[in-house]
Amino acid sequence: MLHPKLWVSSNSDITFNTSHDGLAGKITVTLTPGQLEVFWSDPAAAFASVYGITRGDCLAWQAAGYMAQCAELTTKGWQCRNPVHGGHPVATPDRWVAMRGKYSLIHQEGVSK
Numbered sequence: 001m002l003h004p005k006l007w008v009s010s011n012s013d014i015t016f017n018t019s020h021d022g023l024a025g026k027i028t029v030t031l032t033p034g035q036l037e038v039f040w041s042d043p044a045a046a047f048a049s050v051y052g053i054t055r056g057d058c059l060a061w062q063a064a065g066y067m068a069q070c071a072e073l074t075t076k077g078w079q080c081r082n083p084v085h086g087g088h089p090v091a092t093p094d095r096w097v098a099m100r101g102k103y104s105l106i107h108q109e110g111v112s113k
């Protein structure tokens with residue numbers, strides 16, 4: 001999940017870096033001073049801020065196994081369990097949020113259920 005560990009890299013400027021789990025290991029992100037302040041009390045909220053999404057979406061992306069699920073309902077009224085076309089897996093949570101409401105290959109527009 002999230003890794004509340006910070007490190008500082010110094011080139012010309014000092015930057016604050018941290019990481020979270022992604023598809024192929026940890027993804028490193030750089031925090032602004034404002035995000036750093038949030039990070040101390042709520043790492044998930046800081047990650048969400050980096051990606052410009054909500055805290056809940058950030059956690060949901062990981063909880064979903066990085067898969068964007070098809071928004072279509074089956075004939076029985078359940079949500080289709082197939083991933084969105086190109087949405088399995090999704091590399092970053094902001095892309096995952098952008099794929100919400102999209103459809104799997106078999107439910108894409110112009111294709112019958």
Ligand SMILES: [Zn+2]
Nearest residue numbers: 070080104107
């Ligand atoms: Zn579908």
